[in-house]
Amino acid sequence: MSKRVGIEVSIAIAEAVGLARAEVIPAYPITPQTHIVEHLSEMVANGEVDAEFVPVESEHAAMSCCCGSIAAGARTFTSSSSQGLSLMSEILYIPSTMRLPIVMVVANRAMSAPISIWNDHQDIMVQRDIGWIQTFAENGQEAVDLTLHAFRVAEDRNVSLPMIVNIDGFTLSHVIEPIELPDQEEVDKFLPPFKPRYKLDPRRPISMGPVGIPEVYTEAKVAHDKAMKKAKRYILKAWDEFEEIFGRKYNPVESYRTEDAEVLLVTMGSISETAMTAVDAMRDAGQKVGLLRIRLWRPFPGQEFRKAVGKAKVLAVIDRCLPPGALCGPVGAELRSLFYKIPGAPKIFSFVAGLGGRDVTVERFEEIVDKARAFAKKRPRELYEVIGVREK
Amino acid sequence: MANSDAIVGWKTITFGCHILEPGNAANFRTGDWRSQRPVVDKEKCIKCGMCWVFCPDMAYSQDEDGYFVVDLEYCKGCGICAHECPKDAITMVPEEG
Incomplete structure (x- = not known):
């Protein structure tokens, strides 16, 4: 045993x-x-x-x-x-x-x-x-x-x-x-x-x-x-x-509380555990928020991902990578490509967080969801946003 | 090397691009892109075989009379044989056309 x-x-x-x-x-x-x-x-x-x-x-x-x-x-x-x-x-x-x-x-x-x-x-x-x-x-x-x-x-x-x-x-x-x-x-x-x-x-x-x-x-x-x-x-x-x-089941894309969700966080790796805690807190506060975690990155499970998104209107994609001069992080770019010109596709907003060991806390996930909601109403000036960066 | 046998589609290319037939380089005319060829002056040649020893493509072989002759199907025209020949019996001559 x-x-x-x-x-x-x-x-x-x-x-x-x-x-x-x-x-x-x-x-x-x-x-x-x-x-x-x-x-x-x-x-x-x-x-x-x-x-x-x-x-x-x-x-x-x-x-x-x-x-x-x-x-x-x-x-x-x-x-x-x-x-x-x-x-x-x-x-x-x-x-x-x-x-x-x-x-x-x-x-x-x-x-x-x-x-x-x-x-x-x-x-x-x-x-x-x-x-x-x-x-x-x-x-x-x-x-x-x-x-x-x-x-x-x-x-x-x-x-x-x-x-x-x-x-x-x-x-x-x-x-x-x-x-x-x-x-x-x-x-x-x-x-x-x-x-x-x-x-x-x-x-x-x-x-x-x-x-x-x-x-x-x-x-x-x-x-x-x-x-x-x-x-x-x-x-x-x-x-x-x-x-x-x-006895343990694995999928290419893991869904957490995605049913009837309006906004879905998209993560990879261990920050997803904090993201689940954040989703619980936001659900308790009456927000329709869920989480998708990409487990299989290559080959990218496009079909499974689209299915997992369901009817969600907004995706808040978190990249733990900042490619300088690129249009957005690699996961964000992948998903924008996946949904390009697909009828009824969700709006995809790209965020960069958790670089070089910086914690991504529950509050940060809440901030990301708030921003994604705001961006869905008024298009952001930039194609991605770095979360928690100090200016001065 | 651009032998028509090598032209395959993605469905027919060997698994992992492995070469499954040992020693199949012999099937390809590797001398195709030679720009100069070695010409042996039999008057000067002492049949020492230094060209045969040094040829990196093993393109030389000995004929019935003991002279070393090059197989132009495989000779790439590198000129090592001409450089190594102790009697300067080998001259590199430009290929025409």
Whole structure:
């Protein structure tokens, strides 16, 4: 039987990776890091996990090593954060078009400058288009569950794409939460051994990573894009199987008190828990407010999102990322694109909040809803608004 | 390299762009874009095989008389053979057209 324990979320993720029987873990624990790979290195050293822990010389090398081990057919895991994730950037595009199902947990953090080790989503938005499947966890339990789910989906031979589970740095990675860790038997039932469609094997030689001349590069990228879109059905299927075994149900888009809502907040990650508290407070005050939380970010679940919006008139989208010079944050842009010229589409207002570890409080969510209502009546001058920024 | 065999659609391109047939580079005329070709002067050649050793594309092979001849299907015209030849028996000649 699985047991519920008080445990740091990073440690719990490491335990989940151990339960998933990861075989190779290349990692370079540069600051800012989490205890995920630190704990995994201890588990490997203690003989609790039968895996190779490869202490490499940089995050660039860590992801390169991941590409090698997954190509050889080993279940591969690594973890990173902010500047380290950016150092991996050159390599991140490679396993996705090559269909190599690495699993990575990213503890989302701000990008320097100024130097910051705190939480927002700017590091992963830099990597938005790397072609990995991406989910966002709200709490520790979900972080553990989505990590197991990631192995199941990525390695599914119908998918065969690398996958990132995003967890908020500090807010999730460094807090102790009550988490139900599944037992080995349940995980083995959910996650069969990794059997790749192709691997580097001297007995059946193939070449991976050849040149893509202009005559084939476009076709290679379109094949990748189609694979991402096709992956959605297997992502959903794996969540259904997860529910059957572990009893917890996951959707691409989570709805909270959206029935008859006029205004919907849209969030990703751990701030959604505060957003739910804010929704409760506003509902108590008689306001028709709800919350949509995007769990599946890539491939973007457009159909599910439109359905979840229902008849709501106003969306207040919160980005934890400020791309200077852009028209709005990446989530705001995605949703504006989704609803462009759709009859009866809600009005979409984009907000930026919670940068570099700044708390987004219940009061801030109330402020956002108030502003969205006001903007629906009188169009704002700017395409997005930064919440809680001081002018003097 | 722009062989018509390589022109595939997104539905037929190999999984992950892998090359599933080992050593299939031999199927492609990699010498197509050569701008100069090596010409061997048999008067000067001492059959030492340095061109064969240094050729990065393994385009040289030995003929019945022991001379080394280049296969222009694969020679990219890099000129390494001409540079390494101890007897200056190889001259790089511009391709015409």
